[in-house]
Amino acid sequence: MSGRxxxxxxxxxxxVWRSYLGGKLLDTLEGVKEAADGSFPEDWIGSVTAANNPxxxxxxxxxxxxxxxxGESVLLADLISEDPEFYLGKSHVDRFGTDMRILVKYLDSAIRLxxxxxPRAEFSERHLGVSKGKTEAYxxxxxxxxxxxxxxxxxFQRPPSREELKRWIEVQDIAAIEASFDKIPVKVGDVFLIPGGCPHALGEGILMVELMEASDLVVRFEYERGGFTLPEESRYMxxxxxxxxxxFDLEAKPASAFRCEPRELRRFDDGSTQRLLIGTDRTNCFVAxxxxxxxxxxxSENGFYIVLVTKGSGILRVGELTLALEPFSRALVAAGAGEVRIETEDGLELLELAGPRF
Known part of the structure; x- marks a missing residue:
């Protein structure tokens, strides 16, 4: 790239360092010779959000x-600030400034998190002075x-009372906490939406894309996992x-409430298809x-988006710019990019993750 x-x-x-183990598959994707699980199980993509770490x-x-x-390395946030309307779109900037409002990650868990x-956005604004919470999708x-x-x-599927939950947390009765949930089976291709306020935990051995509101706000009510004990200041923000x-939202939630059913958005002349995974009917925080x-x-799309390759290879063209696409390639397509042409010989599957629509 040249210019700005x-x-x-x-x-x-x-x-990014996290308090749980994972990352072996991410090592493998990056070509690390001795891939291993460790303390860097996440890869933050197109991020203008700093991690809330020690x-x-x-x-x-x-x-x-x-x-x-x-060869110069610059922060994405600094690059966006040079021309916010080009990168994020005028309507987005008018409402949110240079805040992208989304955070995208590859997450590779070796253990249950x-x-x-x-928190929900309303809670964060009222009690933390932050204009966003952390609704997230998998x-x-x-x-x-x-x-x-x-x-x-x-x-929860079988929610405790506030007093019961407080007691379980104080004594770290993880068995009681776990018994308040049903295990929700997952398979490749599944899509889930976890609203702010809903307690949750990702199971072991899953590689996923996580899309969320652009914050690192979290209440961790299980103090120890994988040999690491959270310091007190990291438990309740x-x-x-x-x-x-x-x-916490202490109302009972059926497991089915979190699944998202994709639907076709459009079909192209060559038989290619675009599907909506998560839209404004489920959340106003982001689109997948x-x-x-x-x-x-x-x-062309209305606004910026982050593109991730989930299968196959090909080429993305914008004007004279050409970008080779391989499995797990990731890039930001600017709101001002205009028409994008994508070509493949043997098939190509992409995720397109965008900010809020309003």
């Missing part, structure tokens, strides 16, 4: 950088071979247990689409 205004911005790996971590951890042809819950990409019954928890309890390309398509 790009219709398409590819991203390199941007691994003080000994870099304050820039989580923020995506862009490599220019000159902590039981946790995220697209399941693969399951490790040794995991025979992959699952997530999302609920720097507050106390009573504050953390106020984040998938496009299955048979040979070649030309299309």
């Amino acid at each position: 205004k790009f219709s398409v911005i590819p991203f390199e790996a941007n691994r 003080d000994n971590r870099s304050p820039e951890e989580g923020l995506s950088r862009v490599r220019l042809e000159s 902590h039981f946790q819950v995220h 697209v399941i990409l693969s399951v490790r071979d040794d995991v025979k019954e992959p699952y997530i928890y999302a609920g 720097g507050k106390d247990l009573d504050f953390g309890l106020s984040v 689409r998938s496009t299955c390309i048979e040979k070649s398509i030309t299309k």
Whole structure:
């Protein structure tokens, strides 16, 4: 790349420290010779959101950088600030400024994650002075071979009272907490939406794309996983247990409430199809689409989006710019990019993850 205004911005790996184990599959994708699970199980994509990690971590951890042809590495956030309307679109900037409002990750779990819950936007604004919560979505990409019954928890299906939940958390009665959920089976291609306020935990051995509101706000009410014990300040967003309890939605939720059923948006002349995975009928926080390309398509979208390759290979063209696409390639397509042409010889499947629609 040259200059400072790009219709398409590819991203390199941007691994982020987390308090659970995973990342072996991400290592493999990056060509690491001795791939292993560790403390970097997530890859944050097109991120202008800093990770809420311990003080000994870099304050820039989580923020995506862009490599220019000159070799210079610049923060994506700085690049966007140079021409926000081109990158994000005028209507988005009028409402949100340079805040993309979404955070996209590859997440590779080796163990079940902590039981946790995220605030709704209304709660965050009222109690934390932040204009967004953390509603999130999952697209399941693969399951490790040794995991025979992959699952997530999302609920509660059998909610405790506030007093019961407080007691369970105080004594860390994880068996009682776990018994309040049903295991929700997952398979490759499944899509889930977890609204803010709903407690949840991702099961072991799952590689997925996670799309969420652009925050790292979380109440972790299980203190130890994988040999790591959370410090007190990392459990309730720097507050106390009573504050953390106020984040929970304690109404019973059927497991079916979290599944999303994709529907066809459009069909192209070559037989390619675009499907809506998550739309404004489910949330106003973000939009998720998938496009299955048979040979070649030309299309434009309303606003910016992050594109991820889930299967196959091909070429993306915008004007004179050409970007090779391989499995797990990732890039930002600017709102001002105009028409995008995508070509493939043997088939190509993409996720397209966009900000809020209003």
